Amino acid sequence: MAYSYSDRDLSWLTFNGRILELASKADTPLMERINFLAIFSSNLDEFYRVRMPVLQAMDKLGKLNAPNKAVDDVLEEAQELIIAQQQQYGEVLSGQVVPALKEHNVHLLVNQSLPKALTDKVEDYYFAQVMAFLNPVELKADKEFFPENNELYFLVILDDAEGKERLMVVNIPSDELPRFYKIEEKDSTYVLFIDDIIRYNLDKLFAGKSVKGCYSFKITRDAEMDLKDEYPGDLSVQIEKQLLKRDLGIATRFLHQPGIPLRVLHAICDNWNIESSSLVEGGNYHNLKDLFTFPVNLPGERYEKWPSIHNRLDANESIFDQIEQKDLIINTPYQSYNTILRFFNTAALDDNVEEIYITVYRVAHDSRIANALINAASAGKKVTVMIELKARFDEANNIKWANRLKAAGATIIYSVTALKVHAKVALVKRKVNGRSKYYGLLATGNFNENTAAFYTDHILITANKDLLREVEMLFIFLARREKPSSPDLIRFEHLLVAQFNLQQRFLEMIDREIENAKKGLPASIIIKLNNLEEHVLINKLYDASQAGVKVSMLVRSICCLIPGVEGMSENITIKRIVDRYLEHGRAFIFHNNGNPEVYLGSADWMNRNIYRRIEVCFPVYDGQIKQQITGIINLQLQDNVQAVMLDEHIRNIPVKITKPVVQSQQAIYQYLSKLA
Known part of the structure; x- marks a missing residue:
């Protein structure tokens, strides 16, 4: 059968509509409702700056060529949806938020005349x-x-x-x-x-x-x-x-x-x-x-503050020695980002550290990590920074830090223009008793202490030689500043790297679940992404559904896969979660006949990520960490408070609240607190 897909831009607009829904909910704290209104407006501005030019160009192209309803109608539908959302926005602001503020003796004057008592001031x-x-x-x-x-x-x-x-x-x-x-x-x-x-x-x-x-x-x-x-x-x-x-x-x-x-x-x-x-x-x-x-600020009208969960690391023992004993996982923003800062600060000052490598996509404006790298380079360590200058709207800040790092003696690598480096990896090489040892970070989000306070991400801290030697291979390739002409020249056995093996390995793992289902064995796939667009991978998930594989997905924003269609995707369900934190981590869990494989990484399943970026997804080998990630994702699949289901029209359908009531971000915080 011919497969069908939702439009990426219309699906994104329904995501922004979900943010607006949270602003309209009476049980959302008032100051958070105002924050969601700001997020909606900021998102829509970016949509007009980045996506609307594409829609307008496609619309013109469709009218110049043979009529194509799929092209011609998208712009009109997007405009109609935006108009409806803006009308709802005005009703929420003037009809709900302004009266709610008034109950606290706060008078936001919206479309009102100036009270005489305020005239002089x-x-x-x-x-x-x-x-x-x-x-x-x-x-x-x-x-x-x-x-x-x-x-x-x-x-x-x-x-x-x-x-x-x-x-x-x-x-x-x-x-x-x-x-x-x-x-x-x-x-x-x-x-x-x-x-x-x-x-x-x-x-x-x-x-x-x-x-x-x-x-x-x-x-x-x-x-x-x-x-x-x-x-x-x-x-x-x-x-x-x-x-x-x-x-x-x-x-x-x-x-x-x-x-x-x-x-x-x-x-x-x-x-x-x-x-x-x-x-x-x-x-x-x-x-x-x-x-x-x-x-x-009305403190009683904010989300209850959750103190960061601190990790049990010995302050008197080197963080590198502790990593050698056991892999660590940091789940931001629930767990303290200080462990990551300690990793870089220690690397800068540890006499045994000889080399530091890192990919940087969005640098914090006051970055402690960048300052640690500057200190390391100034101290004579070999510091290599792959900095992506084409990170949209962060170009100027990234250029500023690149210049400062270069002045300190760091080697700066820029990606080739047509290929962004979106991977989030870091490597430290240390010489102890004449032997080189490797320590690394592999993450789903940027090395940015500011966004770590409200983006949910996962950062693996490891001394696994198999993984980190492949990270070193990746940096050697990036230093060449060339597009991959033959992906077979570098063979990644553990890491999944876009432009090399990422798409193919994901297809193979889905195929394995399909084969298991055909044999009558248990078969399931759980995938969490920010955005889902790329048709080859979507088609393979459709194939899996038709083979009887249960596919459970968490997709925050763009979603081109149509779930729940008989004969195509009836075994696929998709949830969208919008809550106090921005869901940002990517996770992939394959049942593998009872021996689950778990991957985390930087790659969404978008055309740009698969075909025009260097992305890294990485396996989770440690049994306890694998169990922890699976526990976190399962809590999100159970969310019946902040989650909505996506239907075949990619509309936000409320999840029926039943016992037990699960608000996943709160449940994850409680879950990780018990593990601390």
Whole structure:
């Protein structure tokens, strides 16, 4: 039979819709609801910067060529879904969150007039602070104006003293001042958007003129960089040049407040070369990701804080000696990231350590790990850092750290332009009594202590020679800065490495479950991913379902596999979990006739991960760690509070709450606490 798939972008939008659902739930703590609103807005901005250009291009291509409903309809469906979500967003913010804040004597003024009692303070703030950053510009045929990417503006329509209409653009300086202004008045707290402070004072900004209309807007631009396959010279210099151009990209969204007269809207679209398909009517306030900086904290309206679980390592014994005795697993953010920091800090200062190797994808802005590497290089150790300069939206920060590491004496390796290195591995070589010993980290997430506080990931700390010699082989290959021309030149027996053996080995393990099912043996597969798109692997899971293999999946975001379709995928179930932490780890568990194989790693099953990146998945050999990972994943499969099931239309279907009630992130924290 011909297999079918869900659209990747529509499935991602349903994931963002799930975030919005959590913002609307009355049992979500109020401050967390505000946080989810900020996450939704931030995600949607990125969608317009990264994915909407692709949808618009595909739509044009479909109309230019033979009609293709699958291509032509996706853009329209995506736009309809976004409009519905934005309407829901406004209802949640104005109809639920604002009234809930009011119960705590916090008054967030949304689409409201200014209370008289606040007039003096607001005017004083306007004259003393806001006015200093305002730069009104008149729109004229002979004068160019370029709206900056994702910056906030007002379009103001004036009648001057002669009754002549003038169009003005006024910047909303949220990049210079806090987006929100807080006023304490008696027992109440008032929170105003800086937008409204400008609105309230337009008569002063345009004294002697009549304000006929004021409408907020912002423009979102294509974020993709034009990188050729090969750049001569220093790649970091070329990327820095491209970063300067990023905010000058094609407009993918003109988001505007309702009510702009059509003649005005068409005129400015012509002036700024904005296509009608990019027009999106929204609310009065944009860039609501700024809710991350909401200036009021209600401690009782936050998730209960869970202290990090500390690992039982002997402070008086070298961490390397302890790793030799037993593999360790760190499950962030439940367990303390300090063990990882200790690993790198010790490597930097241990006299026996001679070499350190690490892949870096997203560096923390104040990275302790990068500082440890700088210390190691400064002390004369051989430090090799494979730093990915093409990590979207982190390019500038990664370049900064690359330059600092290079100045300290570290060897910096950049990937070839068309091939990102997304693997998360580190290797330390130590010489003790004349013998070289290996110690390493293999992880599902970035070596980033900031994101480790709210991303769920797994980090294996090991001295397993078989694994780490293959990690060393990978670094030798990466140092060549070339695409794999013949994957057979380097044979990985233990690691699964994209571009070499990762896809093939996963297909073989699925085939083994299919063969076991055909023989009447127990057969099952459990897979946890962030995103699932690649058709070869999806097809193999469809094959497994038809053979009777039970396939249980946890897929957070993009999901192109359609579950529960008779004759194709009736044995496949998919859950999506959105909770206080961002689910980020990838795990793969194959029943293997009662001798389970467990893999963790960096690779989602996306086209980019399988075909255009270096990814590493790694086996878990230690019996206790294997049991621990299986226990964590099983708790997530049992979640009936924060999980939803995905149906054949990739809609979020609530899971029926039955006894026992399992909220998996809370249950995992309790599970790991007992093991500590």
